[in-house]
Amino acid sequence: MSLSAAASNRLHACHDCDLLVNLAGLSVNSRAKCPRCGALLAHKKFDSINRTLALSLTALLLFIPAATLPVMTIKLLGHANANTMLNGVVQLLNSGSWWMAFMVAFCSLIVPLLLLLLLFTTCLFSRFYLFPKIQIVLLKSHHHLKHWGMLDVYMLSLLVAIIKMKDLGDLQMGTGLYAFIVLMLLMVYAQQQFDSHECWDRLEGRSA
Amino acid sequence: MKTAINAGLALCHCCHKLQRLVKASPGERACCIRCGSGLHARLPNSIMLTWGYTLAGFIMMIPANFYPIMTVVYLGRGEPDTIMSGVMHLAQAGMYPIAILVFVASIAVPLIKLLGLTLLLLAVQRHWKLSARQCTLMYRIIEFIGRWSMLDLFMISVLVTLVDLGSIATITAGPGASAFATVVVLTILAALSFDPRLIWDREAPRND
Numbered sequence: 495m496s497l498s499a500a501a502s503n504r505l506h507a508c509h510d511c512d513l514l515v516n517l518a519g520l521s522v523n524s525r526a527k528c529p530r531c532g533a534l535l536a537h538k539k540f541d542s543i544n545r546t547l548a549l550s551l552t553a554l555l556l557f558i559p560a561a562t563l564p565v566m567t568i569k570l571l572g573h574a575n576a577n578t579m580l581n582g583v584v585q586l587l588n589s590g591s592w593w594m595a596f597m598v599a600f601c602s603l604i605v606p607l608l609l610l611l612l613l614f615t616t617c618l619f620s621r622f623y624l625f626p627k628i629q630i631v632l633l634k635s636h637h638h639l640k641h642w643g644m645l646d647v648y649m650l651s652l653l654v655a656i657i658k659m660k661d662l663g664d665l666q667m668g669t670g671l672y673a674f675i676v677l678m679l680l681m682v683y684a685q686q687q688f689d690s691h692e693c694w695d696r697l698e699g700r701s702a
Numbered sequence: 703m704k705t706a707i708n709a710g711l712a713l714c715h716c717c718h719k720l721q722r723l724v725k726a727s728p729g730e731r732a733c734c735i736r737c738g739s740g741l742h743a744r745l746p747n748s749i750m751l752t753w754g755y756t757l758a759g760f761i762m763m764i765p766a767n768f769y770p771i772m773t774v775v776y777l778g779r780g781e782p783d784t785i786m787s788g789v790m791h792l793a794q795a796g797m798y799p800i801a802i803l804v805f806v807a808s809i810a811v812p813l814i815k816l817l818g819l820t821l822l823l824l825a826v827q828r829h830w831k832l833s834a835r836q837c838t839l840m841y842r843i844i845e846f847i848g849r850w851s852m853l854d855l856f857m858i859s860v861l862v863t864l865v866d867l868g869s870i871a872t873i874t875a876g877p878g879a880s881a882f883a884t885v886v887v888l889t890i891l892a893a894l895s896f897d898p899r900l901i902w903d904r905e906a907p908r909n910d
């Protein structure tokens with residue numbers, strides 16, 4: 495190898511245009527942008543691992559009420575019906591739209607839950623330099639799953655559903671909705687605080 | 703301007719480790735020294751895969767728009783709605799912001815994504831002299847907006863469970879919804895399999 499380990503650590507290639515950029519001396523809380531295409535190359539975050547740990551753990555706890563408690567209840571001509579995130583999927587399955595049920599469950603329940611679990615375990619292991627082999631698997635899974643978590647989109651669709659239904663009958667917001675809003679915000683914040691580069695670098699510093 | 707590919711380096715797609723692209727032995731595939739994923743200078747078969755997903759997406763747009771996505775039965779009356787007729791009903795009811803939102807998420811975004819990717823693919827294959835910076839910007843927008851198309855599907859899943867009031871009112875999902883779910887998956891896969899560095903490779907020989 496002609497490049498020394500130290501030099502190749504500071505050298506980085508833009509993931510969008512392949513330009514080689516030297517990232518030496520990037521301080522905490524600063525961003526590095528590609529001079530050719532403007533892609534965000536690195537964003538060193540302050541205390542990323544501890545923050546992600548706290549945020550993902552809180553979000554995981556909130557997942558239970560958000561998925562099982564009624565999001566809203568509709569009253570129409572004396573009949574009332576509530577909806578939770580879980581029975582939305584079950585209902586679609588029962589009506590035979592299994593592919594759509596799978597997609598909704600995958601993007602709004604399974605992937606967000608997995609992503610939170612991955613964030614939590616990755617940061618926990620990385621924090622204490624535990625199980626490097628498992629960390630690699632976790633980080634790789636996170637990389638492949640992160641595009642499919644869509645809690646923020648689900649939030650907007652809840653809003654649209656509320657506006658659409660408010661004329662039809664008497665609509666009441668449930669505890670699940672409030673739990674869900676907080677969960678969504680925590681999820682977005684945790685994903686934003688998470689720095690996979692830092693986890694990879696820590697992993698390498700240990701194994702090298 | 704020096705690029706990684708010219709320097710014989712490759713960025714791992716998964717862990718973003720910059721490293722020398724070497725094969726252990728001829729015929730064997732190169733692997734990332736940090737995470738073990740397959741290592742390539744560019745995403746393998748990027749153009750072909752993106753074409754495949756994009757064309758499949760265009761084809762699935764047809765059933766997604768012509769079959770009903772949901773049926774609202776209110777007091778025994780009601781007829782199936784396609785995506786477009788649903789938007790029309792919302793507009794007729796005076797809910798213009800929601801009508802525009804659903805139109806943008808369900809019709810405009812998938813179409814813009816598919817047309818944008820087609821343009822990018824043609825620009826790369828036919829060496830069209832488009833600004834690489836603007837093409838990259840377009841790719842980033844395509845990548846970002848894709849997930850918001852799930853809006854309509856999530857909303858249907860909310861409505862299906864919420865409005866399940868026996869003889870008074872029911873909402874069921876139609877075959878169009880499953881087709882639309884497929885369109886969303888295909889457009890996301892298409893955007894993920896496209897390698898934006900190909901846009902810049904057209905400029906490489908002159909810059910070097």
Ligand SMILES: [Zn+2]
Pocket residue numbers: 508509510511512513528529530531532533
């Ligand atoms: Zn760049």
Ligand SMILES: [Zn+2]
Pocket residue numbers: 714715716717718719734735736737738739
């Ligand atoms: Zn790697």
